[in-house]
Amino acid sequence: MCYRAVSSRDARFDGWFVMAVQTTGIYCRPSCPAMTPRRANVRFYPTVAAAQRAGFRACLRCRPDAAPGSPEWNTRADLVARAMRLIGDGVVERDGVAGLASRLGYTERHLHRQLVAELGAGPLALARAQRAQTARVLIETTKVSFADIAFASGFASIRQFNDTIREVFAATPTQLRAKFHGNGSESAPGTITVRLPYRPPMDAEGLMGFLRSRRVTGIEEWDADTYKRALRLPHGTGTMALAVRDGYVECTLRLADLRDLSTAVWRARRLLDLDADPAAIDAALATDPALEPLVLKRPGIRVPGAVDGLEIAVRAVVGQQISVAAARTVLGRIVEALGEPLAEPDGGLTHVFPTAQALAAAPDEALPMPAARRRTIRELGAAVADGRVQLHPGAAADEVTEALCALPGVGPWTAGYVTMRALADPDSFLPTDLGVKRAADLNGLPTDPAALTERAKAWRPWRAYALMHLWHSEAS
CATH class of the missing domain: 3.30.310.20 (DNA-3-methyladenine glycosylase AlkA, N-terminal domain)
Known part of the structure; x- marks a missing residue:
C-alpha cells in the first residue's frame, strides 16, 4: 500500500509515513517528485525520527520533516497519541522525558517501550527530530547566529547541534544557509x-x-x-x-x-x-x-x-x-x-x-x-x-469532561465544547446546542437530542466535523 502511494506521488499520505531509499541513504515523503526507486530498495517508517534512527538523512528536495503531521495524533486518544501531542508542544525540551511521563501518568520505561513499538523511536529521538526541523527553519529563514539557533532549538551544545544537522540533512549549517540564502529574513529580531x-x-x-x-x-x-x-x-x-x-x-x-x-x-x-x-x-x-449536500458545499x-x-x-x-x-x-x-x-x-x-x-x-x-x-x-x-482540571494537549477527553462537570455551573455542553476545541477531540458532539437543533431541523435531521445522538453514531469518529457542518448551514 505504501509503495502504491509513493508510485502515484499521492500527497494525501504525506505525514502518514516516510520512504527510505537504501541505495542513497535518503528518506522522502510519499509525494517526493524524484524518480520512484525500485521496490526492493525502499523501506517504510512511521515517523521521520524512526528513519533518522535507522541512519537515513532527510531529502532536501521534498523536505519530509516539513510535511503535514499525521492526523492520527488528533483522532486517537491512547498513550502514544497523547505523548505525540505533548512532544509537539515541546514538553520533552522543557521538562525532559520524566516530565512527559509524569503528565501522562506512566513510567518512563513503559512510555519508551510503547513509542518504540509503534513509532520506531523513543521520546528523545522524536524530540530530536523536532529540534532538527526547528533548527532548519531558523537557519533558512533568519540571520540569527548558529549559536543562538542551537540553543533556541533545544540542543544542549553547539557540537550536538552541528552533529545533528550534518547527520539529518547531510550538510553543515553554513551549507544549509548558503543554499537557501534568498529566504533570509530581513524582519525585526524575533x-x-x-x-x-x-x-x-x-x-x-x-x-x-x-x-x-x-x-x-x-x-x-x-x-x-x-x-x-x-x-x-x-x-x-x-x-x-x-x-x-x-x-x-x-x-x-x-x-x-x-x-x-x-x-x-x-x-x-x-x-x-x-x-x-x-x-x-x-x-x-x-x-x-442529510450531510452529503453540506459536505459538497464545504469540502x-x-x-x-x-x-x-x-x-x-x-x-x-x-x-x-x-x-x-x-x-x-x-x-x-x-x-x-x-x-x-x-x-x-x-x-x-x-x-x-x-x-x-x-x-x-x-x-x-x-x-x-x-x-x-x-x-x-x-x-x-x-x-x-x-x-x-488538566487542559494540556495530552489530557484524556473523558477525564477532562469528568473534572469539568464536577465544577459548579459546568454541564455537558460546556465540557463538550472544551474537549472539541482545547483537546482537538474529533468526536465531540453537542446535541443540545440551540444552533445544532435549528440546523438539524433545516437539514431533515432529528431535533430531539437523544434521537440526534443516535443518528450521529454513524458519523463517528468525526462528529465534531459534522457539528461544524451543521453550525455553518444554520448560519448561511
Missing part, C-alpha cells in the same frame, strides 16, 4: 515567517470566518485576509499572524524567545486543524444523505482548535446562554482587566489571556456577568491552577 502545509481541500472561508466572528479585543485581530492573535508561550509571550494560501498557511511569528518557535508553530497547526485528513472525513460524513471543513486550553474553557462558560457578540464584549473586558500586557503591542494585540491564578482571584468588577457565572470562572481558574 520575527519569523514559515509555511505550514496542509492536506487539501480546506474550507478556509469557514475556518477563518469562525475565528473572525469570535475575535476578542486585545488578544485577537482581523486584518484583511489575516487572523492575528497574542500567545502565552513557555518562555515568554509572542504573536502570530495566519493567512491561508494555496496549499499552505503563511505564519508570521513575533517571539520574545526563539526557544518557543516549535511550540508556537505546533499551536498554530492545532488552532487551524492543519493535520486533518479531509478526504477521509468528507468521505465518511457524505454517506449520510475540507476544519474544526477550530486552540492555543490555550484555559482560554477555550472560559469562552465556553462566558458563552452560556448569550450571543457570540455579547460574549466577545464580556471576554474583552476580562482581558483588559486581568490579562498580562504585551511588552511590545502588535497593532491591536495588547494583552495575553489571563492566567488561571488571575481568574481564580478576580474581583467582581473584572467579571461582568451574573454571580453564579462569576463563581464558575473562579472555580475553573482555581481547578486549573491546582491541577484538578
Whole structure:
C-alpha cells in the first residue's frame, strides 16, 4: 500500500509515513517528485525520527520533516497519541522525558517501550527530530547566529547541534544557509515567517470566518485576509499572524524567545486543524444523505482548535446562554482587566489571556456577568491552577469532561465544547446546542437530542466535523 502511494506521488499520505531509499541513504515523503526507486530498495517508517534512527538523512528536495503531521495524533486518544501531542508542544525540551511521563501518568520505561513499538523511536529521538526541523527553519529563514539557533532549538551544545544537522540533512549549517540564502529574513529580531502545509481541500472561508466572528479585543485581530492573535508561550509571550494560501498557511511569528518557535508553530497547526485528513472525513460524513449536500458545499471543513486550553474553557462558560457578540464584549473586558500586557503591542494585540491564578482571584468588577457565572470562572481558574482540571494537549477527553462537570455551573455542553476545541477531540458532539437543533431541523435531521445522538453514531469518529457542518448551514 505504501509503495502504491509513493508510485502515484499521492500527497494525501504525506505525514502518514516516510520512504527510505537504501541505495542513497535518503528518506522522502510519499509525494517526493524524484524518480520512484525500485521496490526492493525502499523501506517504510512511521515517523521521520524512526528513519533518522535507522541512519537515513532527510531529502532536501521534498523536505519530509516539513510535511503535514499525521492526523492520527488528533483522532486517537491512547498513550502514544497523547505523548505525540505533548512532544509537539515541546514538553520533552522543557521538562525532559520524566516530565512527559509524569503528565501522562506512566513510567518512563513503559512510555519508551510503547513509542518504540509503534513509532520506531523513543521520546528523545522524536524530540530530536523536532529540534532538527526547528533548527532548519531558523537557519533558512533568519540571520540569527548558529549559536543562538542551537540553543533556541533545544540542543544542549553547539557540537550536538552541528552533529545533528550534518547527520539529518547531510550538510553543515553554513551549507544549509548558503543554499537557501534568498529566504533570509530581513524582519525585526524575533520575527519569523514559515509555511505550514496542509492536506487539501480546506474550507478556509469557514475556518477563518469562525475565528473572525469570535475575535476578542486585545488578544485577537482581523486584518484583511489575516487572523492575528497574542500567545502565552513557555518562555515568554509572542504573536502570530495566519493567512491561508494555496496549499499552505503563511505564519508570521513575533517571539520574545526563539526557544518557543516549535511550540508556537505546533499551536498554530492545532488552532487551524492543519493535520486533518479531509478526504477521509468528507468521505465518511457524505454517506449520510442529510450531510452529503453540506459536505459538497464545504469540502475540507476544519474544526477550530486552540492555543490555550484555559482560554477555550472560559469562552465556553462566558458563552452560556448569550450571543457570540455579547460574549466577545464580556471576554474583552476580562482581558483588559486581568490579562498580562504585551511588552511590545502588535497593532491591536495588547494583552495575553489571563492566567488561571488571575481568574481564580478576580474581583467582581473584572467579571461582568451574573454571580453564579462569576463563581464558575473562579472555580475553573482555581481547578486549573491546582491541577484538578488538566487542559494540556495530552489530557484524556473523558477525564477532562469528568473534572469539568464536577465544577459548579459546568454541564455537558460546556465540557463538550472544551474537549472539541482545547483537546482537538474529533468526536465531540453537542446535541443540545440551540444552533445544532435549528440546523438539524433545516437539514431533515432529528431535533430531539437523544434521537440526534443516535443518528450521529454513524458519523463517528468525526462528529465534531459534522457539528461544524451543521453550525455553518444554520448560519448561511
